Amino acid sequence: MSHAVVIGGAGFIGSWVVKELLEQKYERVTVIDNLLSSERWNIPTDPRVEFILGSASDSNTLLRVKGKVESVFHLACFHGNQSSIANPLMDLENNLKPTLTVLDWVEKTHPNARVVYTGAGCAVAPKTWDTPTGVPEVDETPILHDSPYSISKITGEMYAKYFADRRGLDVVRVRFQNAYGPGEILGAGQWRGTEHTIWRNVVPTFIWKALHGQELVLHGDGEASRDFVYVKDLARGVLAASIKGKSGEVYNLASGQETTIKQLSQIILNFTTSASQIRLTERRDWDHSGRRFGDPRKSQNELGFVTEVALPQGIESTVNWARENLTRIAATMARHG
Numbered sequence: 637m638s639h640a641v642v643i644g645g646a647g648f649i650g651s652w653v654v655k656e657l658l659e660q661k662y663e664r665v666t667v668i669d670n671l672l673s674s675e676r677w678n679i680p681t682d683p684r685v686e687f688i689l690g691s692a693s694d695s696n697t698l699l700r701v702k703g704k705v706e707s708v709f710h711l712a713c714f715h716g717n718q719s720s721i722a723n724p725l726m727d728l729e730n731n732l733k734p735t736l737t738v739l740d741w742v743e744k745t746h747p748n749a750r751v752v753y754t755g756a757g758c759a760v761a762p763k764t765w766d767t768p769t770g771v772p773e774v775d776e777t778p779i780l781h782d783s784p785y786s787i788s789k790i791t792g793e794m795y796a797k798y799f800a801d802r803r804g805l806d807v808v809r810v811r812f813q814n815a816y817g818p819g820e821i822l823g824a825g826q827w828r829g830t831e832h833t834i835w836r837n838v839v840p841t842f843i844w845k846a847l848h849g850q851e852l853v854l855h856g857d858g859e860a861s862r863d864f865v866y867v868k869d870l871a872r873g874v875l876a877a878s879i880k881g882k883s884g885e886v887y888n889l890a891s892g893q894e895t896t897i898k899q900l901s902q903i904i905l906n907f908t909t910s911a912s913q914i915r916l917t918e919r920r921d922w923d924h925s926g927r928r929f930g931d932p933r934k935s936q937n938e939l940g941f942v943t944e945v946a947l948p949q950g951i952e953s954t955v956n957w958a959r960e961n962l963t964r965i966a967a968t969m970a971r972h973g
């Protein structure tokens with residue numbers, strides 16, 4: 637009986653991990669989510685999926701999981717950098733505390749389960765505007781971080797490694813770069829008091845604005861760069877890590893491709909056939925991540941993971957999904973007033 641628990645499984649990437657588990661014929665998938673930054677309709681509908689509404693920072697929520705558990709995928713977070721800057725205590729409650737609560741619960745109730753913790757590449761990437769090299773899987777981090785989100789993500793990795801190396805729990809870590817794809821719903825979840833709750837990440841924001849003829853605002857000269865990875869590729873990588881990853885180790889789920897925000901905006905304008913204008917504005921004062929991308933070699937060699945969806949292809953399917961779901965997305969955005 638294969639039973640996986642996906643914490644944060646209603647979220648953008650978590651829901652794709654659920655889909656991947658179902659495709660891989662898991663017999664039971666239990667989703668735990670408090671719907672803070674997600675919508676119930678994003679959870680795949682399937683008789684094998686059970687949904688538990690509640691916070692993973694409360695051990696009573698986790699204790700509602702019934703039966704033997706083989707794998708735990710932890711994807712809950714307080715989304716994302718800017719919301720965490722606005723509310724560091726909410727970040728602690730919904731980003732770092734769930735991580736420790738989940739590890740403690742697994743150790744006490746499912747000690748033989750494999751845990752996959754999802755880290756963030758931004759927390760370890762050097763802050764540079766010079767020509768970057770792919771960031772490898774370093775286990776070093778500066779004391780000074782750009783946001784409480786980044787602190788929670790890297791501290792979560794420290795707990796994951798501690799539980800693996802010092803307490804014998806079977807925990808593997810993956811590091812995401814910049815995920816994009818269908819299912820990232822603008823305005824999803826409950827209001828948390830900043831405009832960034834609506835706009836989330838650059839890809840869904842630019843697609844929405846391009847489809848509505850609104851200007852695309854690029855911070856700085858648009859030369860900041862990221863490593864964009866299509867969400868289905870990420871979900872495949874998460875499962876590969878759960879099967880082939882070594883406990884205590886960390887794996888980049890990266891494409892190794894650097895794309896500037898200016899290049900990204902052009903791709904989006906092409907696929908939306910939009911006449912939206914691009915406007916340059918000042919750099920974001922909190923964001924010191926200039927140019928970065930991940931080094932994919934370790935996950936290629938040890939997990940057999942390579943990204944399959946090229947950026948233009950992935951943007952095309954994300955634009956198609958956005959077009960098909962415009963009414964639903966408008967409704968989630970409108971809830972924020």
Ligand SMILES: NC(=O)c1ccc[n+]([C@@H]2O[C@H](COP(=O)([O-])OP(=O)(O)OC[C@H]3O[C@@H](n4cnc5c(N)ncnc54)[C@H](O)[C@@H]3O)[C@@H](O)[C@H]2O)c1
Nearest residue numbers: 644647648649670671672673674691692712713715730815
């Ligand atoms: N999206 C990216 O580009 C990116 C990059 C690096 C790392 N990550 C990591 O990937 C994971 C998934 O991110 P995402 O983009 O899908 O975000 P998301 O906001 O769509 O998903 C997070 C989910 O966690 C849920 N959640 C929040 N607090 C919770 C709590 N206390 N208990 C239970 N559930 C809770 C939210 O409701 C949401 O469904 C996160 O751990 C995030 O830090 C994402």
